Amino acid sequence: xxxxxxxxxxxxxxxxxxxxxxxxxxxxxxxxxxxxxxxxxxxxxxxxxxxxxxxxxxxxxxxxxxxxxxxxxxxxxxxxxxxxxxxxxxxxxxxxxxxxxxxxxxxxxxxxxxxxxxxxxxxxxxxxxxxxxxxxxxxxxxxxxxxxxxxxxxxxxxxxxxxxxxxxxxxxxxxxxxxxxxxxxxxxxxxxxxxxxxxxxxxxxxxxxxxxxxxxxxxxxxxxxxxxxxxxxxxxxxxxxxxxxxxxxxxxxxxxxxxxxxxxxxxxxxxxxxxxxxxxxxxxxxxxxxxxxxxxxxxxxxxxxxxxxxxxxxxxxxxxxxxxxxxxxx
Ligand code: COA
Numbered sequence: 001x002x003x004x005x006x007x008x009x010x011x012x013x014x015x016x017x018x019x020x021x022x023x024x025x026x027x028x029x030x031x032x033x034x035x036x037x038x039x040x041x042x043x044x045x046x047x048x049x050x051x052x053x054x055x056x057x058x059x060x061x062x063x064x065x066x067x068x069x070x071x072x073x074x075x076x077x078x079x080x081x082x083x084x085x086x087x088x089x090x091x092x093x094x095x096x097x098x099x100x101x102x103x104x105x106x107x108x109x110x111x112x113x114x115x116x117x118x119x120x121x122x123x124x125x126x127x128x129x130x131x132x133x134x135x136x137x138x139x140x141x142x143x144x145x146x147x148x149x150x151x152x153x154x155x156x157x158x159x160x161x162x163x164x165x166x167x168x169x170x171x172x173x174x175x176x177x178x179x180x181x182x183x184x185x186x187x188x189x190x191x192x193x194x195x196x197x198x199x200x201x202x203x204x205x206x207x208x209x210x211x212x213x214x215x216x217x218x219x220x221x222x223x224x225x226x227x228x229x230x231x232x233x234x235x236x237x238x239x240x241x242x243x244x245x246x247x248x249x250x251x252x253x254x255x256x257x258x259x260x261x262x263x264x265x266x267x268x269x270x271x272x273x274x275x276x277x278x279x280x281x282x283x284x285x286x287x288x289x290x291x292x293x294x295x296x297x298x299x300x301x302x303x304x305x306x307x308x309x310x311x312x313x314x315x316x317x318x319x320x321x322x323x324x325x326x327x328x329x330x
Contacts, residue, residue, distance in 0.1 A: 004176030005128035005168050008329050011063025012164040012295045013056040014282065015047040028153040035157050040258025044160025044283035046145040052086035056163035057139045058099040064137065064165040072100045076133035078107040079124055081116030081140040081287040084147055085109055096139065114254050114315020116140055116287040118323055122180045124168040129177070139165040140287035147194055149214035158256070160283035164291020175306060175326040181237040182321040188225065192217045192316040226260045229320040231267035234312045237322040245269045250302055254313035255279040255289040264312065276302070286315070305330055
C-alpha cells in the first residue's frame, strides 16, 4: 500500500462586514461598472480594524477539524500561509495552536504571498507522505485590509480578508495529493511588494507618512505574468504526472482577477463549468483564496470525495505553484 497525503476536509472563516463596490465609490474615484468589468469583484469582507488574522484562522481550523471528525489534540503540525499574520513573531500558527488546543502540534508560518497556500500544502504533503507526520492543518488566510491603502483605487478594490484551512492526513487509498510544481522569480519582487514590512525599511514616521507600509503593485505587469505563469505551471504539472487536461474535474485557481482566471482556463482547454470562481463576493484574500474557493465548490456540490482537482496560484515574489489531487479520504 502506498502511503498518501490526503486532503480530507476544509473549513473557512470570513468577517461579517461587507465592503461593496458602492462603498468604495464613496472612498475613491471608481465605480461599480469599472470594478466588475475589470476584475469580477462585487464585494469583499473586511474585519473591524485591529482584528488579527488568528481571529479568522482559528475558527477556520476548528470548522475543518469538526468536518473531518478529528480532535485538535490529534494534530501533529500546523502551517499557516500568510503575509499579514498577527505579528512577525510569534507566528500566527503558534497562536492558533494555543487557541484550538492542538497541544502536541508544532507550528509555523509560511510567507509566500498569493502562492502561500499551495506552498504550505506542498510542505505538509512532504511531511505526511514521508511518514514525518500523520495529520497537519494547513491554514491560508490574510487580513489584507491591514496593508491596503484605501485612498489608492489601483489596489483597494482588489483585496479582502478571510481564511480557510484544510486537514492533510495520512491514508492508503486511491485519493490524495499526486504532485506539485512550484516556481519563483525574485527579479520581479519589486512589482508587488509591501516596502516597509521588514528589516529593509524600519517603520519610521517618514516611512508611514509616505505610505510605505501599504501594498504596492504594478497591476498591468503583474496581470500579464499571472496569466502566463498560472497556465504554464498547471500544464507542466500535468506533463510531469503524464496526464491530459481531461484528468481535471475542477480547476481551483487563486482568485486575483476574473480576467486572469478565464484565460488560464482557456489555455488549459478547460470549460468554465470546471472552474471555481468565487471572487465576486470575497475578492483576493491572498493566502485564503484557494481554501475559500474549495469550500465554495464543496457547498455547491462540485467538490466531493474522489473529485480530481488542480490548484494553481501566482503572486508576489514572484512565486507560483500548482498541485494536483483527488479530494477526500478513501
Ligand atoms: N476605478 C476606475 N478606474 C481605475 C481604477 C479603479 N479602481 N483603477 C485603475 N483605473 C484606471 C487607470 O488609472 C487607468 O486609467 P488611464 O488609462 O487613464 O491611465 C485605467 O483605469 C486602466 O488601468 P489598467 O491598470 O490598464 O487596468 P487593468 O485592466 O490592467 O486593470 C487591475 C487593473 C489592477 C485590475 C489589473 O491589472 C490586475 O488585476 N492586475 C493584477 C493584480 C493582482 O492580481 N495582484 C495581486 C497578486 S496576484
